[in-house]
């Protein structure tokens with residue numbers, strides 16, 4: 001591999017995923033979203049083709065690749081108009097945490113289903129009263145015989161209806177100090193005491209967000225992932241992949257919008273030339289294209305550092321990539337809507353329908369403000385602001 005270009009293998013992967021996803025395309029995605037359908041066919045097909053589990057170790061049914069590979073899959077799906085949030089959550093966050101820290105039994109039990117898409121895992125950290133401040137989490141697991149009782153509430157949890165399990169961030173009492181420490185639990189979505197209610201959202205997507213109510217959900221001892229004393233480290237292991245994937249989701253979305261807008265601008269004529277001949281139309285698209293390409297480069301850098309084992313270097317790059325990608329996607333979609341004129345707000349052209357999905361990239365999984373806080377402190381050495 002020469003610097004700044006991906007390997008031939010990675011580029012082949014992108015082409016193959018784009019071909020597979022192109023067979024479904026935006027029309028399929030929006031039709032499913034508007035009819036209350038799901039993208040299960042696409043999900044299982046990418047699972048069967050080995051793309052969904054491409055980052056999971058081979059001995060557990062995966063492809064043995066890295067975050068760079070799964071991020072490429074996520075981006076190419078979005079670039080074909082099929083942005084799948086569950087790609088961020090199931091293989092990248094849950095798959096990484098369990099691969100890195102799960103016991104042998106846990107890996108054998110959960111990873112193959114994550115890899116082939118038959119046992120998707122959602123991820124739940126956000127709580128209504130804690131929000132961005134994860135020190136305020138109150139979902140708690142208490143010892144109960146040789147198992148656990150889990151209680152609390154989570155909000156905006158994606159894809160609970162499509163998941164077999166949810167990886168829940170909770171707190172347990174430290175036996176020695178009595179202080180609460182974060183721990184990760186795998187919770188079956190059909191467990192007694194587990195209830196999920198869909199949240200009406202404005203995103204045009206078959207994937208929904210849910211409030212989860214956990215009322216003394218009884219879990220076996222083996223539901224606690226990895227080492228009970230290393231919860232925070234384990235949680236952090238999922239954050240870089242999460243940001244790299246979220247960035248890829250956004251750059252893919254940006255590419256999709258720009259591709260549609262450029263075709264439209266080449267063809268639509270209202271004066272004597274295509275509207276793309278007017279710089280007022282061309283420049284915002286060109287500007288957004290530059291931003292998307294810059295964000296892709298930073299995303300690939302973050303993935304390369306992460307896959308090289310440099311978690312700290314990857315942290316800064318992943319945060320920057322996620323920030324830049326969300327901004328680029330917002331600018332790209334906004335320019336794409338404008339390029340389409342009135343058609344930009346119709347369901348037929350589907351451009352305005354991308355606005356909320358692109359906008360969500362500035363909020364989740366970590367907000368742009370928290371990234372700016374991170375860069376202020378860690379990259380620029382400024383005082384902590386909160």
Ligand SMILES: Cc1cc2nc3c(=O)[nH]c(=O)nc-3n(C[C@H](O)[C@H](O)[C@H](O)COP(=O)(O)OP(=O)(O)OC[C@H]3O[C@@H](n4cnc5c(N)ncnc54)[C@H](O)[C@@H]3O)c2cc1C
Pocket residue numbers: 089123124125126127130131132133155156157158159209360363364365366367368369370373385386
């Ligand atoms: C589409 C979507 C899917 C999601 N999926 C999941 C999921 O699968 N699992 C999951 O656990 N969560 C999920 N989330 C939740 C998401 O991670 C949170 O919405 C996000 O972390 C922000 O938290 P909040 O909504 O509580 O905002 P708040 O924490 O209430 O923040 C509100 C605003 O205040 C700003 N703010 C807060 N504190 C500071 C500060 N110190 N400095 C500067 N600004 C600050 C924030 O940046 C934000 O703009 C999802 C959210 C969305 C929109």
